[in-house]
Amino acid sequence: MKPLPILLLAAVMTATAAPRTEPSLRELFKAHFDIGFGVGVLDGPRTALLRHHASVVSCENDLKARSLRPAPDTWSWEKADAWLAWAESTGARPIGHTLVWCYMMPPWLEEKVKAGGLTKEQALAWQDDHIRRVLGRYGTRVRTWDVVNEALSDDSAPDAPLLRKDPWSDLCGTDYIVAAFRSARAAAPDAKLLYNDYNLELPHKRARLFRLLKLLEEAGCRPDAVGIQGHYNLESPKLEDLEATIREIHAAGYPVHITELDVSVYRWEGGANLQNNGPDGKPTQPVHQELPPELHERLAAQYRRLFEVFLRHADKIERVGFWNTDDGNTWLNNWPVKGRPNHPLLFDRNLQPKPAFHAITGLAGTAPQP
Ligand code: GLA
Numbered sequence: 438m439k440p441l442p443i444l445l446l447a448a449v450m451t452a453t454a455a456p457r458t459e460p461s462l463r464e465l466f467k468a469h470f471d472i473g474f475g476v477g478v479l480d481g482p483r484t485a486l487l488r489h490h491a492s493v494v495s496c497e498n499d500l501k502a503r504s505l506r507p508a509p510d511t512w513s514w515e516k517a518d519a520w521l522a523w524a525e526s527t528g529a530r531p532i533g534h535t536l537v538w539c540y541m542m543p544p545w546l547e548e549k550v551k552a553g554g555l556t557k558e559q560a561l562a563w564q565d566d567h568i569r570r571v572l573g574r575y576g577t578r579v580r581t582w583d584v585v586n587e588a589l590s591d592d593s594a595p596d597a598p599l600l601r602k603d604p605w606s607d608l609c610g611t612d613y614i615v616a617a618f619r620s621a622r623a624a625a626p627d628a629k630l631l632y633n634d635y636n637l638e639l640p641h642k643r644a645r646l647f648r649l650l651k652l653l654e655e656a657g658c659r660p661d662a663v664g665i666q667g668h669y670n671l672e673s674p675k676l677e678d679l680e681a682t683i684r685e686i687h688a689a690g691y692p693v694h695i696t697e698l699d700v701s702v703y704r705w706e707g708g709a710n711l712q713n714n715g716p717d718g719k720p721t722q723p724v725h726q727e728l729p730p731e732l733h734e735r736l737a738a739q740y741r742r743l744f745e746v747f748l749r750h751a752d753k754i755e756r757v758g759f760w761n762t763d764d765g766n767t768w769l770n771n772w773p774v775k776g777r778p779n780h781p782l783l784f785d786r787n788l789q790p791k792p793a794f795h796a797i798t799g800l801a802g803t804a805p806q807p
Contacts, residue, residue, distance in 0.1 A: 454485035473758025539605030633664030
């Protein structure tokens with residue numbers, strides 16, 4: 438290992454952290470499902486939070502091809518090595534996220550594809566080599582992998598294409614997904630391999646998921662489980678849609694993983710990189726530096742409803758994973774509006790449990806055993 442990760446890890450491990458006194462989510466829900474967090478290397482207090490609550494940790498960014506492949510013929514393993522060493526030091530099981538995410542391929546590769554500089558065969562060979570090298574390095578230590586992330590189109594038109602439009606899927610079609618599962622299975626035969634996506638609650642996207650799963654089954658490349666990301670807000674998803682998706686995935690023979698749960702306190706207004714300004718230049722909705730009590734209550738109620746669903750279907754769900762640890766450490770502070778403070782998690786910016794935390798821990802004791 439190179440000097441930087443050792444120093445980084447040492448700094449992280451030696452930072453002081455007050456002991457956690459609230460009940461452990463891992464312990465409360467251990468009869469039902471694993472509790473996970475999607476994170477990078479964390480500081481001391483956040484590492485303590487995670488040691489207390491997590492059964493599994495998913496790698497937020499460092500295993501993505503964008504991070505591992507900064508330039509053609511260049512591999513950059515340092516961050517991923519450091520993340521895995523840190524993850525293992527927490528006692529939680531590490532999860533690999535993600536081998537192929539065609540929407541976020543390394544920019545140089547995307548440019549090459551756009552410029553017509555790669556045939557489909559060359560693209561699939563690149564992908565196969567990528568997957569085999571990553572699993573060759575980490576496959577014995579990381580036993581669960583998101584193999585393909587976010588491949589499906591959001592278009593609700595009945596005749597819309599199956600796949601999200603981007604250079605990789607335009608070039609390779611569904612063959613890249615089949616090939617990814619084939620490569621991953623060959624490189625790590627005993628690992629748990631997931632297909633992972635968002636909005637799978639929506640009936641049109643759910644239908645697409647089953648078309649994709651059928652196609653993979655027919656190609657002899659069945660995933661082992663399906664990941665429902667779970668990026669929600671105070672108004673969505675419709676719980677009956679979420680339940681239908683969980684039921685149908687299970688009925689098709691796949692365990693469900695909730696992989697990236699968070700609940701934005703803002704209304705969804707579409708798109709990325711919004712300015713939060715209406716045509717008159719004023720914010721389209723109030724910005725909350727602090728979360729008002731009324732919204733704390735609504736957030737708690739939404740988490741309670743979601744966990745009631747998860748507990749009701751605990752026999753179908755293997756993991757409920759949050760995306761990040763606390764409100765001070767969430768991608769939603771910068772997306773879709775840069776710099777707008779969000780409050781989507783169970784712990785506030787001081788890492789203290791919020792009413793939403795107490796809403797779900799209250800459920801754990803009353804939940805039926807699976
Ligand atoms: C998606 C991806 C994650 C992450 C989040 C935003 O859900 O699967 O890897 O990038 O977006 O943080």
